[in-house]
């Protein structure tokens with residue numbers, strides 16, 4: 001099985017009440033690929049500029065991420081995002097977005113990336129998402145994320161892109177904004193009527209909700225005492241979820257989707273413990289599985305107290 005993702009590859013300037021970074025490796029495709037790498041081989045697609053060097057490639061390669069479809073643009077500058085969080089870590093305040101090399105990027109995927117089984121259209125300009133969707137016609141499962149920036153600036157294109165995927169994962173506020181529907185159940189229904197069979201609403205520290213034809217499932221976030229930086233929580237959630245689905249041969253029944261959500265939440269819980277994607281460095285599959293098992297025990301309605309893993 002293989003997993004291709006198109007999305008931003010970025011340098012982020014991040015400030016939270018617990019610290020700041022001026023130039024952290026980030027971007028939706030980077031967070032996603034690193035999280036998915038604990039389950040499968042991920043292939044990010046996107047451009048970078050001259051400021052993206054061996055150090056950054058090495059972070060990806062150390063995790064087995066295949067970097068063949070990262071396109072170096074001579075003389076260009078990598079996508080840049082500046083964001084800030086206040087005490088309410090659920091809301092990112094965007095202070096600056098510089099598309100740079102994404103401005104006139106035309107994706108040309110390698111054969112291996114085009115032949116993927118699973119495809120994730122991470123947060124980026126919806127025309128680019130659709131272009132990649134069209135190049136990966138054989139993918140058995142295609143999913144998409146987006147954000148307010150694109151709903152405001154490219155809504156029509158986003159709706160067209162959504163109509164070509166099987167699953168949408170978006171923040172609940174953005175699902176409401178996209179559909180102009182204040183009720184989340186109706187908003188999810190409105191997105192499903194655009195084409196996708198499955199909608200997953202990400203709800204920050206409150207968890208995530210799954211909407212399918214027959215099913216509804218809600219999962220809280222893993223209860224953490226230390227959250228330093230929520231950047232990448234959504235993308236690592238998606239990376240864990242899609243990585244797990246890839247490891248299950250792309251199964252999309254409700255039971256597999258529920259487990260995939262719990263893996264996604266587990267990955268996101270590790271991500272927010274440190275800045276950007278720094279937590280990936282010391283993370284292991286064993287630690288992920290241990291936290292996943294604990295999460296499963298404590299979220300059962302029949303659960304009794306269960307000790308927390310120490311890792």
Ligand code: AMP
Nearest residue numbers: 008010026027123149231232233234235
């Ligand atoms: P999230 O997982 O939702 O916290 O996404 C975090 C990542 O989104 C950051 O690493 C940013 O580089 C990236 N990002 C921010 N704004 C945009 C945008 N308009 N398009 C694509 N990626 C973005």
